[in-house]
Amino acid sequence: MKGAIHSLAGVALSLALVSTASAQTLSRPTACSTCIGNWYYFDEVATGAAGDWNCGGSSYDGHHGSDFSLIGNNGAIDTGYDIVATAAGTVVAAEDGHFDHCTACGGAGCGSSVGSGYGNHVVINEGSYKVIYGHMRTGSVRVAVGDTVSCGQVIGQIGSSGCTTGAHLHVETRPVGGAYASAFDPFQGGCSPTSPSLWTGQGPYRGLPDATCGAPPPPTCPSGTYAIWTCNAAATERTRCLSGVVSTEACSAGCISMPSGTDDVCATPPPPDCGSLSATYTCTADASARERCSSGMIETDACAAGCVASASGDASCATPPDCGSLAATYACAGDGLSRARCVSGTVEVDDCPAGCVVTAAGEDDLCRAVPDGGVQDASAPDASGPDASAPDASGPDASGGDASAARDADVDGGGSVVMKGGCSCDLAHSAGSKPRLPLLALPFFVLVAFRFRRHPR
Ligand SMILES: [Zn+2]
Numbered sequence: 001m002k003g004a005i006h007s008l009a010g011v012a013l014s015l016a017l018v019s020t021a022s023a024q025t026l027s028r029p030t031a032c033s034t035c036i037g038n039w040y041y042f043d044e045v046a047t048g049a050a051g052d053w054n055c056g057g058s059s060y061d062g063h064h065g066s067d068f069s070l071i072g073n074n075g076a077i078d079t080g081y082d083i084v085a086t087a088a089g090t091v092v093a094a095e096d097g098h099f100d101h102c103t104a105c106g107g108a109g110c111g112s113s114v115g116s117g118y119g120n121h122v123v124i125n126e127g128s129y130k131v132i133y134g135h136m137r138t139g140s141v142r143v144a145v146g147d148t149v150s151c152g153q154v155i156g157q158i159g160s161s162g163c164t165t166g167a168h169l170h171v172e173t174r175p176v177g178g179a180y181a182s183a184f185d186p187f188q189g190g191c192s193p194t195s196p197s198l199w200t201g202q203g204p205y206r207g208l209p210d211a212t213c214g215a216p217p218p219p220t221c222p223s224g225t226y227a228i229w230t231c232n233a234a235a236t237e238r239t240r241c242l243s244g245v246v247s248t249e250a251c252s253a254g255c256i257s258m259p260s261g262t263d264d265v266c267a268t269p270p271p272p273d274c275g276s277l278s279a280t281y282t283c284t285a286d287a288s289a290r291e292r293c294s295s296g297m298i299e300t301d302a303c304a305a306g307c308v309a310s311a312s313g314d315a316s317c318a319t320p321p322d323c324g325s326l327a328a329t330y331a332c333a334g335d336g337l338s339r340a341r342c343v344s345g346t347v348e349v350d351d352c353p354a355g356c357v358v359t360a361a362g363e364d365d366l367c368r369a370v371p372d373g374g375v376q377d378a379s380a381p382d383a384s385g386p387d388a389s390a391p392d393a394s395g396p397d398a399s400g401g402d403a404s405a406a407r408d409a410d411v412d413g414g415g416s417v418v419m420k421g422g423c424s425c426d427l428a429h430s431a432g433s434k435p436r437l438p439l440l441a442l443p444f445f446v447l448v449a450f451r452f453r454r455h456p457r
Contacts, residue, residue: 024087024127025200025214026186027151029171030068030158031082038069038168039206042185044192053185053192054205064183065132065172068208070158073166074101077137081158083169085149087214089126096120096141100159103166112163118170119162122155125176127216129198134170135161151213173198219244229263231255238264274298281314283307290315323347330364332356339365 030036041052043063050059070076077100098119099109105117115121118134120141137159143149160167174183186198189205201210221227221241229238235255239248240263251266258264274293281290284300287307291300292314303317310316323342330339330350339356340349341364352367359365 026086027213028209028211036068037071040067053187053189055191065170068169070167082154087126089124091147093123098161100138100161105163117163132172231264283315332365
């Protein structure tokens with residue numbers, strides 16, 4: 001008894017060699033190893049007669065699949081014999097619900113119009129080919145379109161649905177996208193164009209193939225991808241494919257095409273931008289500088305005297321302290337007890353406990369020497385000191401009274417400068433050309449005197 005008859009017209013096949021060298025190999029399509037009792041192979045004879053891959057007659061005219069007939073025929077269907085995927089793949093068609101005890105290709109619920117003649121069936125894309133599993137038992141289909149299946153996974157059970165005369169599994173291999181006419185024999189033999197066998201182990205003639213899953217085929221890369229990095233048309237990224245794995249890198253600064261056979265490269269991006277800096281100056285965290293972003297570059301101003309933030313505009317560098325109107329030469333303070341000068345923007349102050357003596361313009365005013373061995377006592381001048389006596393009216397400059405005479409001025413008990421000639425001077429500078437320290441500057445000196453280094457006497 002023939003296990004199955006397809007009404008679909010067979011198309012003559014030449015014996016052109018079918019290469020399956022890179023294809024994923026097939027494992028036994030049945031879960032059982034002893035439930036199959038008959039075989040009807042792919043018809044390798046072009047016209048008029050039937051012949052199988054082994055040059056035998058175990059086929060029938062125009063058959064485009066391999067039939068594995070169930071021992072016990074339709075009476076064994078309800079026992080439930082599992083069909084398994086011959087390789088890993090993706091389900092591309094699945095159909096169930098048709099009558100599954102057909103005994104002829106035709107009649108109620110049977111025939112070539114039922115599931116395209118395959119009745120209840122599943123089609124799995126298994127790599128470089130697809131496999132049709134036909135004539136399944138009603139309600140046994142276990143997978144749906146889009147499912148990924150593994151090799152050996154149960155997908156349904158053997159039945160007799162569609163165009164068939166009895167219980168069997170029809171296995172049909174086609175190229176992906178190929179029609180019925182393009183189906184090919186998975187068995188290798190003297191009368192088959194297929195080499196090598198599509199089965200991992202095709203087993204003996206009229207026996208079951210090995211239940212051995214094949215290694216997945218080496219992954220292939222999509223067309224238009226290469227093993228070397230290649231810019232896309234917009235030059236915004238580059239792509240390569242290694243062992244079927246596509247990698248893409250964005251090229252923010254553009255992609256540069258290199259000579260053939262060489263990796264294309266991403267252009268070097270511009271220097272880092274200013275981050276969160278704005279175009280307005282802001283103080284650095286330690287207030288030692290201010291910085292802003294200008295044309296993508298950070299501009300920094302050092303602020304030696306600190307940075308002053310602004311709520312509405314640029315932060316500014318604090319003005320460093322200066323000496324005000326102080327000159328580089330010492331000038332006596334208003335109280336005559338110290339002198340000060342400006343050195344590199346810094347006020348230097350000397351205490352003049354014995355009094356300060358104003359000199360000529362452009363020259364340092366002088367601290368009067370403290371009497372040897374004496375203790376300066378403003379309220380009780382040391383009478384023994386050389387200058388303790390009353391102002392010397394007989395001095396050589398007694399008649400002059402100009403500023404230079406102040407070099408010899410004595411200090412009276414109150415600390416005021418007493419000019420030669422008996423003038424108890426108010427310290428107004430008689431020379432007129434040399435500015436005196438304004439009295440307003442006095443508190444400033446009092447402050448800085450505690451902050452700046454005092455000069456050794
Ligand atoms: Zn068949």
